[in-house]
Amino acid sequence: MKITIVAGARPNFMKISPIIKAIQKRNSLGAAIEYRLVHTGQHYDKKMSADFFDQLGIPEPHANLEAGGGTQAEQTAAIMVRFEKELMEHRPNLILVVGDVTSTMACTITAKKLCIDAVHVEAGIRSGDMTMPEEINRIVTDSITDHFFTTSEVANQHLRHSGVGEERIHFVGNTMIDSLIGNLERLLKPALWDDQNLQSGKYFLLTLHRPANVDDPANLDHLLSTIMQCTGDLPVVFPVHPRTKKILDGIGFNNPKLVLAEPMPYLEFIYMVKNALAIITDSGGITEEATVLGVPCMTMRDSTERPETITMGTNELVGTDPAKLVPYLDKVMSGNWKKGAIPPLWDGKTAERIVSKLEDLYIS
Template identity: 45%
Template sequence: MKILNIVGARPNFMKIAPILRQLRHYPEIDWQLVHTGQHYDDNMSKIFFKDLEMLPPDIFLGVGSCSHAEQTARMLVKLEQVMQEYKPDLVLVVGDVNSTLAGALAAAKLNIPVAHVEAGLRSFDRSMPEEINRLCVDCFCELFFTTSRTAGDNLRRTHIPEEKIHFVGNVMVDSLYHARDRAFNSPILEKLQLQPQQYAVVTMHHPSSVDNREVLSSLLDTIAILAEQIPIVFPVHPRTTSRLQDFGLQNRLSFHPQITLTSPLGYLDFLKLLSASQFVLTDSSGIQEDTTVLGVPCLTLLENTERPETVIGGTNVLVGLGRDRILEAAFRILDGKAKVGCIPELWDGKAAQRIVEAIVKWWNASHPQSVFNFSSSAQQPTPVEVLGVRS
């Protein structure tokens, strides 16, 4: 059995790492990892391979940054060539970035079965590029791996057959559990001169947050107001850096004594930074998940989320982009009234094991002449208190 795994952007790396660890337990499976190069610099790519203990990709396409259309088109051309040469039995894509869409579409055009990790997620907001990708990818798949029962319900409403939907849990959580000990030893707090529970973290990179000058300017003002109450660490995404320069706002926060601006951090450093923070202000889907698992209050700069379980049962609160709502929610946390959540169902560190077992069952059912057994040495993580910060 030959599996082609496709990644391209920072969130993909955390999702694929635990799956590749599980695949190594199955000598009957030949697999390759393709990195499209959607994220390509050291801070957004190379350091994540190191922190996640991943070997370099088998194939690096070097697509780079450009418009959505051009980037996806470049990926399609190059991925088609890779698939024609490698001839995989299954193409596995993760998440909802342009690399995910290109991988699924290229495979579908070549009549290669597609497996989608994080299938069925929906924000129901088609102004989000990721939502368009999610909708399209789920049109092409043979195997749908979901993080929640809600995601499965979304797929059933589009008449996806029940036998193709597999509720496996969240592979992002697998990576978090796997990295917890090394993240605990990160020196990032000492490096930034921070004390646990005495600072907040801000991240912004979503188009709705940073692509409009008026919106971005207002958010910067809101961050400055928050910084009067609590020190803030702001790892600045390359997209945000570019927009700050385009709009002439690059110095707006630079000289504030309570705000620390950094380059994007590696996975271990950022995990430690999140775990020890008092709260997080973000527009990142992955951070909504991480904070729920870590028990850290999260204020999300969106009006909707494709991960409703982080709001319904987790620590996440949707605050949108308006200053008053953001400040009201932040001040509640500072007043000791933070939302308390719990870890969602099957977010237990075993999602990748379930994914690979489901792939093996699918293969055995469709290829009775080459059946192989489940691995007895598959990783069996036991979730514990994650980084020793939250009780």
């Protein structure tokens, strides 16, 4: 069995690392699985890419398509043109894509037009928000995928409702949680911890990058002001996403409690997540990590593709109106946040289940 594994952006790396390790483990036990790792280059900033390969023990990619930059259409086109050449030169039995970034969609389309099977890890998740590029990526990818590896029963239901047969839906769990659990003993304290005299459970962690929160300077200013006003004397650590930094620099927001930082490597960032009193974010993946770590999480979005983090976990869907954040911050500050549970199969063994199923499908 020959597999081409695609990684394109920071969220992908945490998802492919356990799969590669599971393949290597099976091969050490006598399996015959060849894999080729292709990095599309969608994220090309070192902090957003290379550090993750180093820290997660991902081997150097066999190919880097260097398709970063440009508009959505330009990036999609560049990935497709370069990935087509890659597949024609190194034709696999299947490609494996993860998540919902542009690379996921672009590479799936390219493979299917070459009559190569596509397997989607983290398939079936939906937010219902068609203004999000990721939602379009999910729908297009899942419309032509051959096999679907899912993280939840909710995702299974979405696929069933779209007409996917049970024989192609494989509920395996969450590979991002494999990476989390596998690295908890390796977390690294970032330099700013001592520089800012941070203490466990005595700071908020903030991440923002979605247009609804950061593109309007007035809205971003209002959101930051609200957070500063409702978090007492506690510091707010804000690793600033590159697209957010441009707007933040423009408004010149300044508050002594706000600790601005560069994007952090994985092991340092998870250290910050694990030790935070609470998290304010518009990321999907962070809500999953917060749920497993039992950390209160507030999502600044109007919808989520990960409802299990709310129905079972420690996450709450706040919305994009800064005023709606106030009662949630009050709950955190008063110690009245809900208790969460860990969703089924989020146990650190998802990648093993994926590789086992692939062997059943393509070798047996």
